[in-house]
Amino acid sequence: MNGLVFDIKRFALHDGPGIRTTVFLKGCPLRCWWCQNPESIRDFPETLQIKSITPTFNNSCIEEKIFGNEINVDSLIKELIKDRIFYDESGGGVTFSGGEPLVQADFLVESLKLCKKIGINTAVDTSGYTPFENIEKIYDSTDLFLFDLKIFDDEKHIKFTDVSNKLILSNIKKLTDIGNKTIVRIPLIPGITDTNKNLLEVSRFVSTLKNIKQIDLLPYNKISESKYKRFNVPSLLSDLQTQTEEKLFEIKSMFDELDTKISLRG
Ligand code: SF4
Numbered sequence: 001m002n003g004l005v006f007d008i009k010r011f012a013l014h015d016g017p018g019i020r021t022t023v024f025l026k027g028c029p030l031r032c033w034w035c036q037n038p039e040s041i042r043d044f045p046e047t048l049q050i051k052s053i054t055p056t057f058n059n060s061c062i063e064e065k066i067f068g069n070e071i072n073v074d075s076l077i078k079e080l081i082k083d084r085i086f087y088d089e090s091g092g093g094v095t096f097s098g099g100e101p102l103v104q105a106d107f108l109v110e111s112l113k114l115c116k117k118i119g120i121n122t123a124v125d126t127s128g129y130t131p132f133e134n135i136e137k138i139y140d141s142t143d144l145f146l147f148d149l150k151i152f153d154d155e156k157h158i159k160f161t162d163v164s165n166k167l168i169l170s171n172i173k174k175l176t177d178i179g180n181k182t183i184v185r186i187p188l189i190p191g192i193t194d195t196n197k198n199l200l201e202v203s204r205f206v207s208t209l210k211n212i213k214q215i216d217l218l219p220y221n222k223i224s225e226s227k228y229k230r231f232n233v234p235s236l237l238s239d240l241q242t243q244t245e246e247k248l249f250e251i252k253s254m255f256d257e258l259d260t261k262i263s264l265r266g
Contacts (some may be wrong), residue, residue, distance in 0.1 A: 002261075003107030006039055006067045006099070010083055016123035016144055016264065018092025021083050023076065023111075026068045027095060027103035030127050031162035032150070033236040034126060036187045039067040039101035048231050061200040073110045080120065083235070102130040105137060112141035119255040125185075128168040130191070136174055143183045146216075147172050150193050152201035160192055187218045188251065190240045194220070199254050207258055214261045219243050219249060229255025 002152040007024040015022045015263070027043030029037075035041065039048060045068030051060050079092050087093045094115055101108050101124055108124070115122045123144040126135075135145075150165070157165040176182050184206055188194040206212060220242050228235035243251070248264055255262045 001107055001110050002069045002072050003041065003104050003111070004045065004068050005040060005071050006037075006069070009087070009255075012095065015095040015097060016093065016121075016146060018090035018121075019083075019086040020095045020123070021080055021087075022095045022125075023080070023101075024100045025101045025104050026109070027192055028099040028127070029103065029129055029163060030100065031191070032219075033160050034187065034196055034224060036221065036227065037099065038224075038228060038233045042105060043099075044068065045070075048233070051230050051232060057100045058265075060220045073107065073114060074109060077114050077118070080115065080209060081118070081154070084120065086165070087120060091121075095123040095125055097125035097146075100127050100129060102126055102134045102138075104149075105134040107131070109137050109141070112138050116141040121204050128171045129163055130171070132169075132171050135171060139175075139178065139181075143181065145175060145211075146185050147175070147182050148187065149202050149206070150186050150187060151198055152205060153198065156198075159220070160169075169205065174212045175238055180213060182212055183214045183216055184212055185216045188220055188248075189237075189241055190220055190243065191192065194243065194251060196254070199251060203255050203258060206255075206260070212260050214263055215255055215258070216263050217255070219248060219265060 004026040005023060006026045006214055009022040012022040024158060028041045045066055047064050047066050049062050050065055051062055057246050080098055096108055112122050121143050123146055125146040127148050151160060154165050222242060237251045252262055252264060
């Protein structure tokens with residue numbers, strides 16, 4: 001079975017425990033204004049023009065790069081096994097991310113099963129926007145779910161991501177009812193997700209869930225803005241500032257009452 005992968009990142013330190021290899025699957029049903037991987041969204045291979053600056057001569061050149069390569073499960077696992085020593089030494093493993101990895105549910109199921117069979121720890125980084133049957137299909141072969149919660153107000157969720165959050169909220173409730181495998185991840189986007197109102201609503205909602213392992217608060221990362229420029233893709237956000245340490249401390253304190261470990265930067 002083939003899947004469409006747009007990147008494989010080795011030695012990832014923020015996509016779950018230990019040293020991990022992150023596999024980025026292409027395709028996503030959401031359109032988050034702050035998406036850090038604009039090359040991930042379409043579910044087909046695409047050619048993007050990349051602008052690079054040559055510092056010595058201070059001039060720029062344009063090169064074309066194809067994002068999205070078909071790979072079969074066996075070849076992918078052969079790649080992933082190469083880093084096994086790092087997984088074993090650090091308590092790490094493989095993380096499937098995207099895009100939304102569950103867009104390629106069948107490929108994901110097969111890849112996870114094979115990882116599990118050979119003893120590699122697995123994590124799935126998901127927006128949660130998928131039929132719950134897909135989550136059920138991967139549940140047994142997934143050690144950890146990194147589950148994004150972005151905006152509680154549904155109208156705002158639709159405005160900033162293009163989809164309703166009803167399915168997402170229902171899925172995380174069902175997932176955490178089954179067992180203790182979920183880390184909630186909240187991307188902190190200035191003025192959008194990091195408002196007091198949104199964080200209080202999200203925190204109240206999370207307090208109704210059982211079996212949350214941890215909450216990761218992810219400060220805004222300006223990398224996406226430069227990436228949009230390099231890829232010549234129009235961005236809906238610009239000039240947002242990363243939260244100050246003081247602001248992050250304030251945000252973290254809003255979750256202190258929850259009986260869950262809170263981590264800044266994941
Ligand atoms: S869910 Fe993730 S990959 Fe999809 S658009 Fe949003 S940020 Fe990008």
